Amino acid sequence: MLKxxxxxxxVETVFTNAVAVIxxxxxxxxxxxxxxxxxEIRKLKGVIGYILRGNTSAIIDLAAPDKIIExxxxxxxxxxSSQEITKQFNLGxxxxxxxxxxxxxxxxxxxxxxxxSVFMEKSATHAWIIKRILL
Amino acid sequence: xxxxxxxxxxTIIDEFKNISPEITNTFIxxxxxxxxxxxETTTENQIxxxxxxxxxxxxxxxxxxxxxxxxxxxxxxxxxxxxxxxxHLATVSSRAADQKIVKTxxxxxxxxxxxLVDQIAPELSENELPQTTKLEDKPFEEIMLPVEEPxxxxxxxxxxxxxxxxxxxxxxxxxxxxxxKIGGLxxxxxxxxxxxxxxxxWNDLYGDKQITQVHIETLEGKTTTCKFKPIxxxxxxxxxxxxxxxxxxxxxxxxxxxxxxxxxxIT
Numbered sequence: 001m002l003k004x005x006x007x008x009x010x011v012e013t014v015f016t017n018a019v020a021v022i023x024x025x026x027x028x029x030x031x032x033x034x035x036x037x038x039x040e041i042r043k044l045k046g047v048i049g050y051i052l053r054g055n056t057s058a059i060i061d062l063a064a065p066d067k068i069i070e071x072x073x074x075x076x077x078x079x080x081s082s083q084e085i086t087k088q089f090n091l092g093x094x095x096x097x098x099x100x101x102x103x104x105x106x107x108x109x110x111x112x113x114x115x116x117s118v119f120m121e122k123s124a125t126h127a128w129i130i131k132r133i134l135l
Numbered sequence: 136x137x138x139x140x141x142x143x144x145x146t147i148i149d150e151f152k153n154i155s156p157e158i159t160n161t162f163i164x165x166x167x168x169x170x171x172x173x174x175e176t177t178t179e180n181q182i183x184x185x186x187x188x189x190x191x192x193x194x195x196x197x198x199x200x201x202x203x204x205x206x207x208x209x210x211x212x213x214x215x216x217x218x219x220x221x222x223h224l225a226t227v228s229s230r231a232a233d234q235k236i237v238k239t240x241x242x243x244x245x246x247x248x249x250x251l252v253d254q255i256a257p258e259l260s261e262n263e264l265p266q267t268t269k270l271e272d273k274p275f276e277e278i279m280l281p282v283e284e285p286x287x288x289x290x291x292x293x294x295x296x297x298x299x300x301x302x303x304x305x306x307x308x309x310x311x312x313x314x315x316k317i318g319g320l321x322x323x324x325x326x327x328x329x330x331x332x333x334x335x336x337w338n339d340l341y342g343d344k345q346i347t348q349v350h351i352e353t354l355e356g357k358t359t360t361c362k363f364k365p366i367x368x369x370x371x372x373x374x375x376x377x378x379x380x381x382x383x384x385x386x387x388x389x390x391x392x393x394x395x396x397x398x399x400x401i402t
Contacts, residue, residue, distance in 0.1 A: 070198035077195045081188035082207050088181050089160065089227050091209025098208075099192060102200025119199075 028054050034114055034133070035059050041132055046124030048104065051075050051117040062119065071106075074099075075117035078108045096130055109133055143252065145172040147245060148224075154240065157232030159212070163224050166190055171222055185225060189216060204242065219246040220253055305340060307350075307398040312377035316384065316391040323362070327351065328378035329397065331365035337399045348400040351377075357387045360400060 031054040038050045042061055049062030051072060062068050082097045097108040100122060107118045107126045111133065118129055148161040151174065160181075162173040168186055170179070189205070196202045205216040210230075215237070217224045226241050310333055317328060329349065337346055352358045361383055366373040377397055384390060 067198060070195070074192070074195040074198060077192050081191045084188045085185055085207055085214060086209055088184050089209075089212065089214055091207060091214055091227070092211035093209065095208040095210060096206075098204075098206045099196055099199070099202055100204040101196055101198075102203065104199040106199065 028057060028114075030054075030112055031057050031114055034111060034116065037133055037135070038116065038118070041118060041129055044120075044124065044129070046121040047129075048119040048121065050119065051115075053115040055113045071117070071119060074106060075108060075115075078106065078117070079110065079115050082108070098126055140252070141171050144245075144249070147248060148172050148174050151226070151240060155228065155232055155236045158226055158228040158237065158240075160227035161225070163222050165222055166193065177227075182225075189223065215241050217241050217246060219249045222249065307401055308337070308340065309396050309398045312375055312395055312397050314384070314389060314391050314393050314395055315376050315378045317378035317380050322380055324380050324382040326362040326364055327380070327383060328366045329363050330373050330376060332374070334363075334365050341399070341401060344401060346399045346401065350398050350400050351379075351383075351387065352396045353387050353389045354394055354396075355388070357389065359383060359386050 031052070035052055038052055038059070038061070041047055042050060048064070049060075049071075051062075052059040060068060060072065062071060064071075078097050078099060082094055085091070086094050094110060099106045099108075103122060105120055105122050105124070105126065107116075107120070107129060109116045109130065116133060118126075120126065120129070144163055148163065151158045151161045160174065160177045162177050162182055163171040164182060164186055165171060166186070166189075168183065170182055173182065189202075192205065193202050201218070202216070203218055205214075207214045208230075212227055212229050213232075214225065214227050224241055224245050226237065228237050312329070327349065334346075347362060348360050349363045350358065350360050366376065366378060377395060379387075379395075387395070389395065
């Protein structure tokens with residue numbers, strides 16, 4: 001389940017053209033760096049949007065506002081369930097999780113305390129996105 | 136899921152290790168928890184936990200059209216789950232594995248085989264109920280018997296063998312004779328003497344077959360097999376007569392004037 005961490009002192013929510021961006025406390029530098037990278041990735045062809053969750057902050061940028069909740073649940077579940085699978089099969093520290101659906105694929109990564117989910121069309125190159133995030 | 140279908144999938148996944156030794160775990164499961172095939176390196180508990188975790192993701196993944204493929208890249212190994220016709224192929228391989236081979240196996244080869252098998256023999260995978268009923272109705276041996284005795288492959292050589300090397304022979308004719316005791320210094324104790332006309336008929340009947348012995352049976356059921364010769368006397372009195380020495384009479388527990396059934400021994 002999605003459990004967005006929120007800061008009580010700084011909450012900013014911006015709705016632009018079909019894009020919902022929720023930003024909460026941007027003190028974490030890694031979080032800021034990742035949000036900048038994701039903003040760049042978001043411009044790539046085939047990328048539908050992303051969710052970035054830190055300890056005290058979250059950014060959701062999705063082209064389809066009606067799918068925000070469903071995508072947020074899926075993202076959260078991918079992060080949680082992959083931990084159990086990784087533990088069971090001794091895969092080592094999780095680097096990436098990729099779920100491919102009929103038309104859309106979701107790439108999840110954990111960078112420190114920050115959890116990233118990038119939603120894209122199946123034709124998009126997720127390997128490049130992984131490299132870009134790890135830069 | 137029939138046993139035949141599971142066995143086919145099991146055979147395929149057993150080959151994974153031969154093709155790519157870096158693939159450590161391979162198994163096929165259904166969302167309901169059924170394990171279709173497993174390469175034995177994975178415990179049931181591991182599979183159960185994976186199915187539970189997979190189902191949790193799959194429930195949420197409806198929004199993207201369900202899960203066609205799931206990959207978890209770990210620092211040491213990677214896990215891949217490929218969905219194929221309500222079945223899911225899971226593989227765990229080390230990061231050193233050739234990704235082209237792993238992808239070819241998990242995302243092309245096995246799904247294609249499963250799709251083909253489903254198309255060619257749908258009764259194997261889904262419409263298994265009638266087959267299962269048949270298997271339960273009949274004992275295992277009854278089902279296997281026709282397989283072990285292919286009709287045309289074995290019957291043809293048998294037939295040709297019997298016609299070429301072992302021509303069909305007529306049943307030995309049974310003749311009834313009256314016993315006449317025979318004795319003397321020149322009489323062999325283990326040989327009976329039979330009407331020569333009867334012997335001639337036997338020779339006609341069996342052509343080149345050499346007949347050296349006869350089978351004698353009394354009306355009481357006592358039997359013996361012994362050598363025979365034609366009766367020397369060429370008179371009408373020899374007809375319907377068998378001359379038997381004392382020793383054989385004793386063996387048959389019979390005596391002069393009694394009737395016996397005699398037939399040639401064909402070897």
